[in-house]
Amino acid sequence: MNLQYSGEERIPVSPDVVWAFVTDPDKVGHCMPEVIDVTVQDPTHVEAVVQVAVGPVRGKFKLKVELQPDPARRRIDLKISGGGFGSAVDMTAGADVVDAGDGTTILKWSGQAVARGPVAAVGGRVLDAQAQKLITQAFGNVRQQLSLAT
Amino acid sequence: MKVNVTVNGVAYEREVEARTLLAYFLREECGLTGTHVGCDTSSCGCCVVVLDSDKAVKSCSMFAAQADGHQVLTVEGLANGGTLHPLQQAFWDQHGLQCGYCTPGMLLTSIILLKHNPNPSESDIREGLAGNLCRCTGYQNIVKAVQQAAGTLGVQV
């Protein structure tokens, strides 16, 4: 089960503020949708426990997130591996912090998720739509939390 | 929790976890191992029992708690005394079984099938048994067995 996603978020703050936000493990951890618990290990590693709830499927997923910032290209790559329901999900997501020129920022993101085990086998039909929503929601949270900050 | 089920006319009262599936309640609490388990997706039907003598149900997709206060018929309750039920006799006569693992479910599904459709055509029977899988017989002799029990074997219905 290999799923690709992409999208864009327009954020009403400067690129520097956005860059500082997306490279802060604690902030990134809290952007995970339905997050219950965030523990930062080091500047580039954070663990987040998220609640998954789609129809009958309810339960917790433990996500290990590794941040790979590339300051030169203002690009942040995230390697996310999650376990739960006896299954595993490995996601990669990358976002470019693009200066929109008018003091605001465009966050262009793309992601890929590979699900394995019972979640993929049985929940597969649930999963694709749900993973798409989760990743879109995560980057939506980035915009939302940054908009609040101003 | 306390669960009280009448199985083949005998009352069984047991203290079990709520998550106990009816199939395992029958097999492990009541010691009636004629009900079998063959899959984990409610597909195979070898766990079928009859509920309140009017419904065939997959006992792996029902909790014992749901059967509290109800009647269950399993394969062990089909023959009375020494005489076989006509369906049991028919499965034997028509070589409607080989390994025997699907047979209990096939028999009980057929009981309800015939109750609601006393003289089914061959396609009625094939449609009615489509919730019960068999890996050995290829179904042909099972269909003939149900026809024999319904008295429609060889009759163009």
Place this chain on the structure above:
Amino acid sequence: MSTEPKSAGCLGVAMKRKEDPRFIQGKGHYVDDISMPGMLFLSLVRSPYPHAEIKSIDISEAMQVPGVKAVITGKDLEAAGLGWLPTFHGLDKQMVLAIGKVLFQYQEVAAVFAETRAAAVDGAEAVQVDYAPLPVVADPFTAKTDEVILRPDRENKTNHIYHWEVGDKDKTATALANSPKRIKERIWFQRCHPAPLEPCGCVAHFDSMGRLQFYVTSQAPHVYRTALAIVTGIPEDKIHVVSPDLGGGFGNKVPVYPGYVCAIVGALKIGRPVKWIETRTENLTSTGFARDYHMDVEIGATADGRLTALHVATTADHGAFDAAADPTKYPAGMFGVVTGSYDFPVAHAEVDAYFTNKAPGGIAYRCSFRVTEASYAIERAMDILADELAIDPVELRRKNFVRKEQFPYPSVLGFTYDSGDYQKTLDVTLEKIGYQALLKEQVEKRARGELMGIGFSTFTEVVGAGPSKHFDILGIKMFDSAEIRIHPTGSGIVRTGTKSQGQGHETTWAQIVGEELGLDPQNIMVEEGDTDTAPYGLGTYASRSTPVAGAAIAMAARRVREKARKVAAHMLEVGEADVEWKDYKFQVKGVPAKSVTMKEVAFAAYTNMAQNEPGLEASYYYDPPNMTFPSGAYVAVVDIDRETGEVKVRRFLAVDDCGTIINPLVVEGQIHGGLTEGFAIAFMQEIQYDKEGNNLNTNFTDYLIPTSLETPAWETGKTVTPSPHHPIGAKGVGESPNVGSPAAFVNAVIDALSPLGVRHIDMPITRDKVWRAIRQAEVLTT
């Protein structure tokens, strides 16, 4: 099947099965029905990753789960010298629980023992395993590049397991080059799974005498006892294997699985009985799969359809470990039967097997050791050749059949076919199906643009492994055995080294004894599966039971008869030489009125045996001189819905020749069951792995078992060409329908689509594939 019961004999009698009464009353006795006081339940933790290093296994949380007693991992087993299990093929070994890394998705990683079934699953869920994913090798062609070496534990660092070949490589190449006509096609027999309705499982228990009581779903209990003695070091006399009633096997219950070893280790370590029953998902994802042979088939022929040469090069996907349970000398099983029913002057077959990140196995699902792959390859290729030569596929087969007078026929790939009458069998099929009328109907339908297909498969099988000079498993020769004891009142018991999973041995073995000794089969008890009582045998698979154990029973019965003759001579007061066995009783030569029945002799054997040794029993260990070669002529008639791609099987006729038939009812039941499996394989079934090594068919929602509604009605017929070397002329038959039918189904579909120029579609032939083939053809023609 007409069943004319013989006067007094028991062969050929459609006797109702003696084992049915317990099954129809829910009194069958399967492994999961067993429970013992203090019994623990075992649940296995399995890897979601197809290829990954195991960084750590944390069992602390699992040990806190209420009811959990113990958790063991690969390291614990390795410390106890049980980390690896020799595979039946003997050239490789298999991890019991993953050590260092996992090599296929759903591989066993840890074993959790708990008081209840539920607690064991709760415990398994609480085990935390930290995986570091590694690159995945999801097919044998990628494996061939050796870019990623899967098995660093093996001596030579390559994914290539073995190269096997038979036949004359150069002469075949030359003959092919010089053949006026030639076809070449890659034919893939997809990975599928036998999925018996009862999953695998066991109960392991060390009794008060320290003896291992091991109840297990095994088709070969004696081989298990010997293998377990070798692996665990427990003396073989201290191991008692009991294989009770089995809910189907189809080859799935031949390999020894990690769950069995964990149950035994748990029972030993914790000192309580342990029950392990796998779920359907575990069965489909981790136990013995079948096939997965990519076969490049090349046939040469003259313009008028005389076969000149055959070359088959196979790339085989064996999964993470080479656990294909083939006889030692035959890494590619009986694939050499790929010349089929045809008299090829020269042929060459080769197989290269590779490791991949998939479950281990390969020999299962009624395959007679790869005969299913070989038969599918030749019967599919013959239709492609017929299409190339624009000859009726029936004519092409008829022109190249091995003729009746050529038997015993030495095939160019090393078999000696014992007997057959392919022409006659095909004639019965053509007549019964009404071939000429079907051809006429097809012409009319094609004129109206309707898609109707007729497909044949005239296969030959090789079953009954096998002669000791060639066949062994773990070094144990593949004989089989029978012990017969007749009681004073004329009833008796026969014990054999086989183990039925639904094939009706309790009836057919009794019929052989009844036939040989003139006794009533209703009073001949049959016992199999208990290694403390049954004589040593190699078990039931590859249609070997009747050819080998059936022969042993007949020979043992004849020894009983020779003993009985001495007592009869005493009773008839004549010399032994004057007594003859005729019409199921002993007669004085020339004085038929003076006779005694076996029942009377049996009583005398205990009460009036004079100087003879008392009692009436004998045993026989039968080493077959050759395999047996059953054959058949199958035909399928299909209609295709152009808009939905649905293939409707309108008719299917199977005419089989398995030599002398013991019980026509039982044989017909085997044919119905095998055809239904062939139908499922041809249209519905595949164990598919995606590029990331994910198994996509892990339960009965995605691995499809046909129901009574999709399954066609089966028509059957028979011809009888006895096996010359078998005591009662019988051949194996259980696997013929699964061997012969897939090609008939596919040939019929391709025949229906041939006006559109479609030449081949790999199984399973789904609606999407058919619809796409029709669309592509329409694009070309418009």
Place this chain on the structure above:
Amino acid sequence: MIPAAFTYLRAHTSDEAFAHLQQYGAEARVLAGGQSLIPAMRFRLARPAVLVDINASSDLNVLRVNGNALAVGAIARDSDIERAPWITDRRWSLIRDVSRVVADPVVRQMGTVVGSLCHNDPAGDWTAASLAARAEVTVRGKDGARDVKIDDFLVDSFTTAVGEGEMALGVHFPVADDRTAGAYQKVERKVGDFATAAAAVQLSLNADGTIREAGVALSAAGPCAVRVDEAEQMLRGQRPSAELIRAAGDAASRRSAPQADLRGSVEYKKNLAGVLVVRALRQALSRLGVQA
């Protein structure tokens, strides 16, 4: 294979059930047929803390025509419809077709229509049929029961208008006039499989033979069952003809947005949606004695 632990509560009336749901909210799930929920629990994908069993709530065991609607209570089984004496009336032919192809003949004896609607599987049968028949679901919330049009009830995959702590009491299919018939055409790889594609149609004719009302919906063609508005508009007011039916089928193909999976590619399923709408329309019309 064995579900996670939970607390079992048996509700003897829908009021009792509703009270439990209000108390436990998101932690509770309703157990009616259980034929989708229990397998999900056995795979531990679903882990409700509380199960509210409504099988004993006899006030929900409703299956009767009252006034202008067929009322189907929350524990009315698929097989109750299959066996109902009035089901052979052609106005119920869509409902009858569906009741004979949902899941398999044993699962249908426990499975419920309302449960299937609340589960809202993308390849569900009752969801598509309810769209074509323009059904309404009665949902009980804090401020009493409300009737929700099926179009508004089906929100997204496995997501409906039933909020936390709320429950669906029943579904109502409007009683059509006697110049009404429907059909359900479903392609499945085997009995018990999710639909590869499926089309639900229901047509009501005027006295002059033109189409007064048309319901056309697809299953397995998007996140949840989908109404083919373009086809409905095309059909309304027209006289049935082969071209009209084919145009409606093409509209359905365009509207279908399926997922590729083991059952088939997107291209195959989209085409199949159109084929099945055409066949369903022809079958419905033939039931009305109209050949087109």
